[in-house]
Amino acid sequence: MRLALRPALAAMHRYAGLLMAGFLLVAGLTGSALAWTDELEGVIMPAVFRASPPTPGAMVLDPLLLREQIAARFPQAQVVYAPLSRPAGHSMVFYLRASGEAALEHDEVFVDPYTGAVLGQRLWGEIGQGLVNLLPFIERLHHSLALGDTGLLVFGIVAIIWTVDCFVGAALTFPARLKKRPSTGKPWLVRWRPSWLVRRHGGSYKLVFDLHRAGGLWLWTMLLVFAWSGVAFNLYGAYAAVMNPFFAHQPAEEIVGRHQAAPGPHMGWQQARSQGRLLMRDLARSESFAVIEENALAYEPGLGVYSYKVRSSRDVRARKGLTTIFFDAASGQLLASWLPTGTASGDTIRSWISALHMASMWGWPFKLFVCAMGLAVAMLSITGVLVWRRKRQGQAQLRLRQLTER
Known part of the structure; x- marks a missing residue:
């Protein structure tokens, strides 16, 4: 990394971390509890x-x-x-x-x-x-500090900053560029190795610093998942603006949103469930997936649309599947369908990061892991502030010595 770039990245990481610390402390601790909501x-x-x-x-x-x-x-x-x-x-x-x-x-x-x-x-x-x-x-605290739409917006902005800071923080762990020719120095990976380690006998500051740096590296992938899925949850418009130009998505929401309710009587709930089962069976046959269990039937009177949800072999969640069909409440005609995976790459990515964020897959072992991740997020926030505080104290002491030596 060029010498002029590292101080700029360090300043970005420092101020982003200080800005986010309180929010991520709350998000981490509440997220640990939310992993066990049902229990x-x-x-x-x-x-x-x-x-x-x-x-x-x-x-x-x-x-x-x-x-x-x-x-x-x-x-x-x-x-x-x-x-x-x-x-x-x-x-x-x-x-x-x-x-x-x-x-x-x-x-x-x-x-x-x-x-x-x-x-x-x-x-x-x-x-x-x-x-x-x-x-x-606790969930309201987790995603908005229980402050409604204002809190959702603030936490969404924090999630964007966190996403960017994941890459900045990782870059700061890279070894500095060698002044010697590469052939005469240690290989890059060897010089990067200390960033992954925790020195247990180097004093309290080195321990805190290493927990922050190494912890961030070992957990980097899941930290990025939490950050970017947080953007999807709180500021979907920003998430879509980044993802949609590069990854395909199914236009089910747009199609249903444009639908106008047909005049005349609409089918009742029993008939709608039967129609949903029939349409889902046909979709499963044409798209080659298996229906595991039906989950919900919903009616949107303003649009004149029924939606029928099942958990299918295209779902990554262990519960509350998102495989969905939408059909006209009067005629029963299929309007759109939405499959969590295997149809559009953008929807597949969103399904995976959402399920990972909410610990809704792989049973209790993954819930335990997500619970530990929440505590780790809190730990990284605290250690980041402690590292900044120690460095600031050191800078203050240095300035004081310089003044006394004059």
Whole structure:
């Protein structure tokens, strides 16, 4: 690296790190907890989030029947989403949408799938409702500091800075350019090797410095995944502006967004599920994938569109698949489809980095890894600030000695 470039990169890394430190500390610690959302909610409030068969061999009720019951119980709301499956031992959650100007007191309803009994309700993320909203509130802290759209924007900007800083920080670990001819010095990889090591007996400062430098190198790939997927979550427009010119994407969202609701009666939920199954079967045959389980049926009244989601062999998530078809609510005609992988490279990349970020694949071992990664992000933030503080103290002491020597 040219000598004139390294100080500039060091300054960029220093000020970017100081700017991001507090945000990444919060994101890392909350992300560690969010890796275990299902498990923690089940422990905190099992009466709401867990449901067991009342008798051995008991069958669950039809989810669309449960949707009708919820719609009748909450006439002030629209129930435009019906889960068609849920993990074993879990309650079934239905989402409510306000049908008028008045805000809802609750937008999630938890139902026993065997009896139809309402087990609990919450307004997602409203911590004033108690423990039932603890994990959603932690999630709000994770992606927006619980500050709404302003927090989303700020965290999105931080994610962009973090993405760039991943490359800057990596470049700073590269060995300085040799003044001698390369043939007379050590090979480049040999000189880079110390950056990957932690000196345990060199004093506290060297230990902190090495934890920051080596930790960043060993975890670099996942740090970049977290940073860039954070941009996709919080500032999708910026993410798409970078990715779409280079990677193909499926135009399902654009097609559905332009659709106009057809006049006349629209099919009911039972008929829509049957139509969704039929269209998905045809799509699976034509695109050569297997349907593993159906996940959800949703209705968008403003567009006159049903969407039917399944988890398929094209999904990378272990739960809540994103293989989706969209069809006209009146005619049942297929409008668009969206496959998580194997169709468009940009969508494949987004599916993978999103699943990695949310620990929604490979079971508990990967959840444990993502939990550890969150703690590592917090550690890198703290060690970065400590390194800056120590260097600043050293510079202050040097200036003081220079003044006293005059």
